[in-house]
Amino acid sequence: MKLLSIVTPCYNEETNVEELYIQVKEICNSLIGYTYEHIFIDNASKDDTVSILKTLASQDPNVKVIVNSRNFGHIRSPYHALLQARGDAVILMVADLQDPPTMIRDFVQKWEEGYKVVLGVKNESEESRLMFAIRKMYYNFINKVSEIELTKNNTGFGLYDQQVIKVLRDIDDPYPYFRGLISDIGFESYKINYIQPSRKRGITKNNFYTLYDIAMLGITNHSKIPLRLAAMLGFGMSAISFIVAILYLLAKLIFWNYFEVGIAPLVIGLFFFSSVQLFFIGIIGEYIGSIHTQVLKRPLVVEKERINFGEDRQRLEKKEKIIAGKT
Template sequence: MPGKKKVSIVIPSYNEEDNIRPITEAVKNEIENNLSEYDYEIIIIDNNSQDNTRAIIRSLCAEDKKVRAILNEKNFGPDNSPYYGLMQASGDCAILFCADFQDPLEMIHKMVREWENGYTVVTAVKTESQENKLVRFFRTIYYRLIKRISSIDIIEHFTGFGCYDKKFLDIMRSLDDPVPFLRGVVAEFAGNRKTIEYEQQKRRAGKSHIGFFTLYDMAMRSFTSYTKVGLRMCTFFGFGTAAVSLIIALVYLIIKLIMWDEFEFGIPVILVGMFFIGAVQLIFLGFIGEYILTMNQRSMKRPLVIEHERINFDVDDNND
């Protein structure tokens, strides 16, 4: 619509057949009721859902040309797909919003109002959550650890839910990173940033598809992308272990020379030392391997996602 600024709402989905229509309708109502002065588009990027989600998305797109869809060829993970969806936004600002109703709808207009005040990025940070208390406890430990050892100021309990100015979206596009870590990108490049706190809700329907290994991969990506402590820990611990081993060896040698007949080294001591050093080496090889894996993924320059189909992107906004 001529003369109106535009808000893009990006909704990633994967097996959300019970949520995708209600969340789309709820987002439309939120914008029409509280941001009526704005034009808008809703971009649903589906990560190769195996249920009825895609059929519902096609139906939504047929009913309303403001609803647009990108259907991925396969599941490209919970990082690449949302990042790619943001890069397709054509609005003056874009909001990344989850499909399961864990993000409060009223945060949409609150973030836009803060963006109107000139902030490049408005980040939504969870101060409370209705998720499992033990899970939140471990998340808190992770965030505080990675923040302490990171070279940038990592944002605690920030999932990517936020409002991004089109200038920041241009920065995201220019990075050309095949393994992007959105939370790290925001922490590193968004200097003019505003934080809004919120309480995360429970999923309305379905269950989360992010398992342990996915969380581990995301944690390692942040660790290898924004910290040097892993490699330096290997180096310093190696020097320290070598020094301690040398001292112990000298002590044993002196004792043996003084008490040649009485003192025996003993097989258990040697075995314990061997197993300890071997375990340390394996752990540090794992650390180094994670860094090398991240470097290898970035050097291959593979696309973030491969599209199977896109719907309604060729529609003229002025005719919506």
């Protein structure tokens, strides 16, 4: 029997976690030759999400729960849960049901065909057209500036072989851009298109800051073009400024009594160059912030509580004793 791990990060999803559990359970029980575990990692929810998860875990040993000591953000928490999964294949799926559980069958089928990575790609979405268009523009932009080819319109929803998870454990990144890491590792992936449904219950926990955070993380982790653009643009603008200065000097010498230099060009030029400098100082700051995070090397999350993981620990210890006895 192969073990399938379903990993679900959640935060204030009391209206969705039980429905997701039911759908995942129904699908996984229909897969012949598989057992499964459903790992929920809760990012210190303020509603009844944890209580619901504890009730589900008490009724079903396949449900495993990790409760974080505080909210560690939407980047670190899901990644930590992935590293805890022991399944032969691991599926990452959000709690709001916008990642269709029915696609589990398709993921497993392609994994059985030999693909180490199977990704869900949302070529269409029932969310706001404006938001989908902005996301699409971002994916196109980051693909152009990235040093590797990234998968467009993929949020991380997909299946990952345990071999991929082991590589991620070895990387030991304290603030990972998960989608980029999957592309960087280089395993051949199969992409399955789907239409992302709209959220039926609850409200999204993403806001401008969280989306900006992950966007900048993708750029700083996989591209040096912004830094090099700053250097090239600085050289180009210096050359243009020198040429304009020479032209102004010649115009004043030739038309001394008629040519008024005026203060407007000085003010416009000052604000323009200051704005460009501030923009690129901000870009440099993003890279420095990324380096600072890596240097601190803090843990992905700090766990407050684990539920239903005891059997796994005992089984691993028993396996280690058997291996030690043979050697």
